[in-house]
Amino acid sequence: MIRKFAFSLGGFAAISAVVAARQGRQFAKALPNLGARSFRAAVWISCLTLWFAAALLPAMSEEAKLLNVSYDPTRELYTEINALFAERYKSHTGASVLFEQSHGGSSKQARSVIDGLQADVVTLALAWDIIAIERAGLIKPGWQEKLPYNSCPYTSTVGFLVRKGNPKNIKDWKDLTGPNVQVIVANPKTSGAGRWAFLALFGAVAGAKTHDPSTLEGLKESQAAARTARDFPVYDNAEARAAIETFYNHNVPVLDTGARGATVTFAQKQLGDVLLNWENELWLALDEFGKDKFEIVYPPSSILGEPPVAVVDEVVDKKGTRDLAEAYLKFLYTSEAQETVAQLHYRPRDVDALNKYSAELPPIPLFTIDETYGGWVKAHEAFFAGGALFDRIYRPAK
Incomplete structure (x- = not known):
């Protein structure tokens, strides 16, 4: 499903270099002494706002369109990001931008792009899904x-999200495979x-270390x-x-196609003892349904989830939207976007923003x-x- 969001499009071109440098320095200060690779990242970040000022100098048409094909739970995040990005344009060209959003299970979304959905950018749950689009020839290596x-x-x-009081005493990963414990989780064949x-x-x-x-x-x-x-x-x-x-055959009563569907099944339909999901989805359930009904349990360890983004080269070159698409993705690293990321319970790369929301x-x-599994290609x-x-061990209930 594609949702459309229209915003006033103002020129970003005349944003001052002073503002650009100040915002860049905030990111650079947040990432000192990270070694050569991370230093390059800090330099990238420090130049983002200045880059915007030059990238879109040419006058734009009255309405530009950008389709962001994203994974299931990012609806709220990109609604906020789109509005912020549009504000950066509004004071100059007087044109407008029509943001179109498509959300669903990450692997299904990647397949939709491969099959012809005209995404300018993809913001998916895992690198493998963008690698699949690359292998289809739509994104350059x-x-x-x-x-x-x-x-x-x-x-x-x-x-983990458990019901208030944690009646099944779920504290660690092995507790998820205990008798009489039902876990709601998305399907790994369709969902990031x-x-x-x-x-x-x-x-x-x-x-795993x-x-x-x-x-x-x-x-x-x-x-x-x-x-x-x-x-x-580990393999x-x-x-x-x-x-x-044991987990998928005895503890999981239903596999939803995406993260948001799993949240709805657990929180709204009241199925299961535990929701196993993205951290931001756990917080969404607390905010939407009440802290008197649920509580979050952080296990002793977990995995670092890294959702990547990319411009779909073949589409933007055909539509003439490359500058807009590249500016949009670079905007995600700016201080105001990183603040929004943290507010919506994703973990920002900006260390200052992350520490601000550490509670x-x-x-x-x-x-x-990468360290545990050797990357997404091996894991897939x-x-x-x-x-x-997964295909060898999973026996769906009949």
């Missing part, structure tokens, strides 16, 4: 190097949240470990395989897809491809 942090402007993690949840459970049971990426030291340690990882013993962990088989986004030991082939582990 090297897209992860075009923006800081492998083109992931924010992160998240996977946690479902895949991150699968990998979080598998890695935690296997004892964790870091604290909310600190500069932990971030450097995590990045270095990911770069040097060569062996991935051969028998206990983790047994836990996964709601507490530090938690996290393992990474081992777990989620046709005939891979």
